[in-house]
Amino acid sequence: MTDEPVDGKVGATCAIVDVWELLGRRWSLHILKNLSTKDVIRFNELKRSLAGISSTVLSERLLELEREGLVTKKIYPEVPPRVEYSMTVQAKELEVIIKELARWANKWRRPDGLKTAAIAAQKK
């Protein structure tokens, strides 16, 4: 499916799995969503837009995203400090794909209970 290279090791990293796991963590997707609404955004501004997130986690997520090349961080040596975050080109390409995924998700969204329906179908 993903055409994993299948090099010797079992745990051989598959790029997509890494990304998927990162973005599967809590808040990741929301952060990306909010970043996409503005060219640049500051830490606390972002934090305010994500009701419920803690500084700790936001900071952690941003670091991960930066590490993956999805987010750029620009520090201005001022007092008080100013730091601006923005999406990279890479992330903007990803955004397109995520939107397709969102379309897919909504297309197939169920009112609430497919499970019972599926079981009913099975019983025939």
Add this chain to the structure above:
Amino acid sequence: MTDEPVDGKVGATCAIVDVWELLGRRWSLHILKNLSTKDVIRFNELKRSLAGISSTVLSERLLELEREGLVTKKIYPEVPPRVEYSMTVQAKELEVIIKELARWANKWRRPDGLKTAAIAAQKK
């Protein structure tokens, strides 16, 4: 980004986030990948193809995937029991998107350490 409806509640479910979290769990993507290689597949056959997974987890994942409408389960009332799993149409559509994602992931794959490079760039 995903055009979340923003209905009253904070935890208002966004379809894509649900899906992403499910598929972000361990093995989910691999299971889908293996399912895509055959029309139908049996439990232990699938298990053998996923080196390291336990019955417990495989069973759990399959239940979740079935619940999300990505997998169909067909039980044959035989002895010994036979159960066949297969992907739904919905999952096959998803597969297309995942492949795009895989292409994206490989396009941007880094040798190993972007982090240091990013920091260096920042310092200029």
Add this chain to the structure above:
DNA sequence: CCGTATCCCCTCCGATACTG
């Protein structure tokens, strides 16, 4: 063959407090 039941560790993440 196809699972469920248990136990247990370990990572994730929220809350809180504190710094440059």
Add this chain to the structure above:
DNA sequence: CAGTATCGGAGGGGATACGG
């Protein structure tokens, strides 16, 4: 303002044992 340090609870998932 923009974070880091620390702690503790919750739950994901591995190992093992057992059942229809």
